[in-house]
Amino acid sequence: MAILLGMDVGTTNIKVVLADSDGTILDIVCGAAEVQMPFDGASEMDMEALWERLCSLTNQLKQRNLKVWNQIAGAGISAQGDGMWAIDRQGKPVGNAILWNDTRTKVLTDVDEDGLDKLLIQKSSTALFAGAFPLILKWIKIKQPERYALIDKVFRCKDWLNFNLTGNVASDFTDFSTCGINIFTHEYVHEIFDFLDISEAKTMMPPLIAPTDIVGKISASAEKFSGIPEGVPLIAGTIDVVATSIGAGMTEVGDSCCIIGTTLCNEVLIDADSVDTSDRKGSALCSVFPGKYVRVMAALSGASTIDWAKDILAPEMSFIELISVLKDIPTGSRGLIYHPYIRGERAPFRDSFACGGFYGLTARHTRFDMLKAAFEGMVLSIKDCYKALPKADGKIYLSGGGAASDLSCQLIAHALKKEVIRPNREELGARGIVEVIKIGLKIETSSKQCAEDVDLFSPDSVESEKFEAMYNEFLALKENMTDFWKWRSIGM
Secondary structure (H helix, E strand, O other): OOEEEEEEEOOOEEEEEEEEOOOOEEEEEEEEOOOEOOOOOOOEEOHHHHHHHHHHHHHHHHHHOHHHHOOEEEEEEEEOOOOEEEEOOOOOEOOOEEOOOOOHHHHOOOOOHHHHHHHHHHOOOOOOOOOOHHHHHHHHHHHOHHHHHHOOEEEOHHHHHHHHHHOOOOEEHHHHOOOOEEOOOOEEOOHHHHHOOOHHHHHHOOOEEOOOOEEEEOOHHHHHHHOOOOOOEEEOOEEHHHHHHHHHOOOOOOOEEEEEOOOEEEEEEEEHHHOOOOOOOOEEEEOOOOOEEEEEEEEOOOHHHHHHHHHHHOOOOOHHHHHHHHOOOOOOHHHOEEEOOEOEEOOOOOEOOOOOEEEOOOOOOOHHHHHHHHHHHHHHHHHHHHHHOOOOOOOEEEEOHHHHOHHHHHHHHHHHOOOEEEEOOOOHHHHHHHHHHHHHHOOOOOOOOOOOOEEEEOOOHHHHHHHHHHHHHHHHHHHHHHHHHHHHHHOO
């Protein structure tokens, strides 16, 4: 039986698993990734520090599994997508990585958004948002020309790590389908760079291969740092939201998945005939499965909006203590509505200047009413995304750290008016990339996912009607706030 090494590198956490070819997790190590926010709207990561952190975790896993470590048959990485991870001609980082949830590009006022959208529709390319690398490159060219001149190649997160492990420059089409390529031909849309007056960026793009293709083998120097045996084949890997959906079980057309992580990614698996590239809401990502696409509505604030609210309103409480209190707060939080747009928004609408807020506050409200409203606001954002997604007749899977809360899962079932499924399997992103490794290496599996290895959450009709009423208020407030968001942006 083959031994496989899966690495899932998120925005806040890193997980490294050792698994067998039947998908059984043999061991796992986890660690934190550090995000830096040097100024308002900025979200960055030290690229060298992330590489060192990953190596520390792979070495930990090695020391705990020396008997089987040299039996590793293949490895792969899934990681946070979007943003810009740039290297120079010597292969060194050109400053920190600028992440997917960075909104510094909202100050670019000379971009013809309507004209850009028309071009992207014509070229079957995903709509750009604040954290898209072409806009980040334009911002750097204007604001930091010396830095811009040093850039040789633009990576995604996993590509930077793959480069350190193999020395090879490449990316895959699931990752770059978030922006910059024709999602049907898997080719770069070079006209984007011309449109944004960054034509020289055409040479910065890495070659694109399939996520299941071998990007290279672990080098001797990489073994010294990471402990991963030299010569182990490494697949190109995928963007994390694709891997997580596979790990959760979203493998049939019509199935959907809600990933409640730092971001809030809502996905439906569709076939090619169902892709509408003229729909500027969300995106359609290339799938690992030929002829299939992942229709995505990725809101910017998921569990992170809950963390933010808790840190301010109940920092002394554990989440277990908090949930025990919130379950007694009635649905509707005694008339409070919360907008979770604390980092702006990109789906199901695009507005980098959108901001969060509590509405309906009175003297009778407590901090726990506000915290329950934060949970409900996140769930209403999920509902808003699902309203914009193609109709999903299949199963709805829940994953991500935020799905560990029974409260969140039950509220989602009420809001969507449909049974939702939470797999009782840890680290779905890492499990998903293990499945992709198996496809790439043509490794057969004898196991099947157990139907009973899940938690089911069913909607209640009365609670669902309460959420429908809240949703209408949620939308009305959003419409009424757009002028304020625009006015507020003038002084930025």
